[in-house]
Amino acid sequence: MGTTIAQIQTIPLQYYILFCSALFSIGVIGVLAKRNALVIFMSVELMLNSANLLLTAFSAYRNDPAGQIFVFFIMVVAAAEVAIGLALLVVVYRSTKTIDINALNRLKW
Amino acid sequence: MLSQYLFFFLSFVAIVSALMVLLSKKPIHSVLYLTLTFFTLAGHYILLNAQFLAVVHIIVYAGAIMVLFLFTVMLLNLNIEGEFQKSTIMKFIAAIGGGMIFLVLIGTLKSFDVATVGNPELTQIGLVKNLGKTLYSDYLLPFELSSILFLSAMVGAVMLGKKDKQ
Secondary structure (H helix, E strand, O other): OHHHHHHHHOOOHHHHHHHHHHHHHHHHHHHHHOOEHHHHHHHHHHHHHHHHHHHHHHHHHHOOOHHHHHHHHHHHHHHHHHHHHHHHHHHHHHHHOOOEHHHHHHHHO | OHHHHHHHHHHHHHHHHHHHHHHOOOHHHHHHHHHHHHHHHHHHHHHOOOHHHHHHHHHHHHHHHHHHHHHHHHHOOOOOOOOOOOOHHHHHHHHHHHHHHHHHHHHHHHHOOOOOOOOOOOOOOOOHHHHHHHHHHOOHHHHHHHHHHHHHHHHHHHHHHOOOOO
């Protein structure tokens, strides 16, 4: 009986999906609309975090610890990605004196 | 009921601060708003009874990644207001593209029924004991491989950050 009441009172999983899709879309808009490489990195972090939260929600609702382990590994990869990405950004800034990604269009050729 | 109010409050703060990351002109304000977003997400993890992930999230994101971002902004003196902007039409197209992705995600959600089995407030899988058991038995090899990834990332960052001898 107590379980049933708790089941009714809990937050529907759909709300988490809605919230995470909104956060992910904000990240996508940031990547598309910004020219500052630093802000683009932050938007990528937003997208990674929305995926993390959704994995955790599914894992908690389905009572499966594997999802939370995956979130742990995603955090590891995100930390490595930010370290390398910011190091690359510093190198780019040293050579071009800007972090405008339009200055990098010479990488196309 | 309390958890529902907390959920709505945390979601509202997270969405608004995520929008402010994009809307604020100075990069340092974006970094600070992103920190606020990360703290609200840690609140979400606690709400889902995933305490271990909440603590790791605060340590990794607010403690390490945000410090890296702040260091980059301040060391390179990048805190210049609105230096380069995309044209308004490009921003408009980007907003439409992101909105379309949001609509597609919501549409796929509408078309199927999400079956839930458990209640996050009653499950104990988010505690350190249970997660540690899974991590060190089923996922031992990926765990060790991730340490190699970290080592290579560290070596790579040091190598990239070194000044060329010319």
